[in-house]
Amino acid sequence: MSPNRKLCTLEQLLAVRAQARRHGRVVVHAHGCFDIVHPGHISYLQFARSQGDELIVSVSADPAVNKGLNRPLIPDDLRAASLAALECVDHVYINNDPTAVELLNQLQPDIYIKGREYEHNHDPRFLAERQAVITHGGRVVFSSGDVIYSSSALIGALEDTQPFTQEKIRRFCQNYRVKTGDLLKTIDCFRGRKAMVIGDYLLDRYHHCDATGIASESPMMSLRALSSTDYDGGAAVVASHLAGLGARPVLVTALADDALSRDATARLEARGVRVDALATRRTLAIKHRYLVDQQKLFKVDEGGAMPLDSTAQKHLSQRILELADQCDLVIFCDFGYGLITAGLLENIMPALRASVPIIAADVSGMQSSLLRFSNVNLMCPTEREVRQAFNDFSSGLTAVVCKLLHVTQAQQALITLGKQGLIAFDNLRPTDIDGPWERKLDGAYLPSLAGMVVDPLGCGDALLATASLTLAAGGSLHTAAYLGSLAASLQAGTLGNKAITSDQLLTRLLSYSQQADDELPRRLAS
8 A cells, every 4th residue: 555545534544444444354543653663663563563453653743742842853744654665564644632532532443652761650631542442342451561762762862853844844834825926915804904902901010120139038039120112012002003004093992191101192093003992090000120131030910801891892893894985904802801891792793793804813811701792703822822711721723713603603713822833723624623623624734934033022912913904915824823923023032122124024024035935036036
C-alpha cells in the first residue's frame, strides 16, 4: 500500500476496525508524538506489528503536543507521512485530542502498545488510556524497550529550531493559499472601512521603578518610583488598532465625568477614533503595573464592575443601532466591567446581525462570558478562556471549541495558545454535537510569528482587531489568522499598549514574505 493511502480520517479508521472485526483480524494500536522518528521508534513499531494483523498508529496533532515551546519540531502531517512510509505500519491517523483516550474508546483495539517505561507508570493520562482499552476487552502490551532514544533529547541538542518553525508557517500559507499579493490587497482594503467597537474602557498605567533593595521592616522588595505612562486599554486599544490600520472606528463605551476620561477621549480622537461614551462610571477602571526596566513585578487593579441600569442600557441599545448604520464591522470587547450585559445583547443582536456583515467578539477576565455572544462571525479567545467557559480542562481542544461554536452558533474561531501561536477553527458544516469532531471543524495550526517578546500585553487585542478587519475586507479566516498573528507579533515587541499601523503591518509582512513567498521578489522587481 502506498504511504498516502495509509493516512486515514476517523471514519476510514473506524471502517478498518469494523472490517477487521468481521474477519477475525487482530488490531494493534500505537500512539505517540513521533517528533523525530528514530531507531527506538522503529523497534517499537516493528514489535507492535508483530503482535497482530493490522497496526494502527495515531499521531498527536501539533496543538495536542504538550512538550514545551517549539514542540513539536516537525508538523503533524509530515510526522504522519514519515510513519506511513514504514512497511510495518498499516494505517496512520492524526489525533487532535491531548491523549488517546477518546480514540481508544471509539477504536476499541485488541492490543494497545506502550513502551516498557510505562509498565510501572502512574501518570493519570496513561492510566485513563489503559482503562479505556481494558473496558472494551483489549490488552495493554509493553514493548521491550531495547533501543533507547529520546526525540526530546535529540531536539534539545539542536542549536537552531527556527527553520522548522518557518517550515510550519510556509506550509500553513501553502495549504490555505495565503499569498503575499492577496495579503497586500487585503491590507489596502482596510482603508475607510466603517467599524464599531463596543466594550469596556480600561486605563493601563505603567509605573517605571528602580529596585533599591530589600525593605528594612520586612523581607520585601523596595522600589523607587521613576515615572508613569498611561495607555488606553480594553476596547479602546482595539479601536485604536483599527484606526491605525486605516479603518474609521467609533468606540462605544462608558467613561466617568473627570479629567482622566476627558484626556482619554482627546487621545483617542487624535488617533482617528470617534468616541461615543456614556458618563455612567464614577471612576475609570485602572490597571496599575509596576516595572523595573521591562520586567513586570506585580499588578494592582483599581475600580470594579459597574453594570448599567435599565435606563442606561436602553439608551445604549438605541445608540448602538443608530451608529451601526452602514457599518462593515462590529467588535464586542467584554472585559467584565459591566458595559456588555445579557440584556443589552438580547436587545441589539438581532438587528445587528441583519445589517452588519461581520461581527466579532472576545472576552477577558473571570466576570465575562463567551457564551453570551450568539451567532457572531468570529471569536478570538485564548485556550484558557474557552476551557473556562465550559469548566473543561481535560477534553481535547477541538472538542471544546466544537461545543463553543455549537452553543453560540458562531461561525469561526481563532484560539490563541500563547507563545505557541494559534489554531484557526472553521465550522465547516453544522452536524449533530455528538458526532465526530473532525466532521464539524477544520483546525489549522499557525505558530507564533513573534520574535523577541518585550511585552505580551495587548497581543490578543491586536489579533482581534486585525483579524476582524481582514474578514470585513473580504479576506478568508486563514488570511485573518496570518495578518492577525503579524499584528500580534508587532504588539509583542512593544512595551505597553500602542496602536499598530498599516505601514508597520506591511513592513512586517514583507519581512516574513522574503523568507517564505516566492512571489515577493517578482513583485518588488516590477
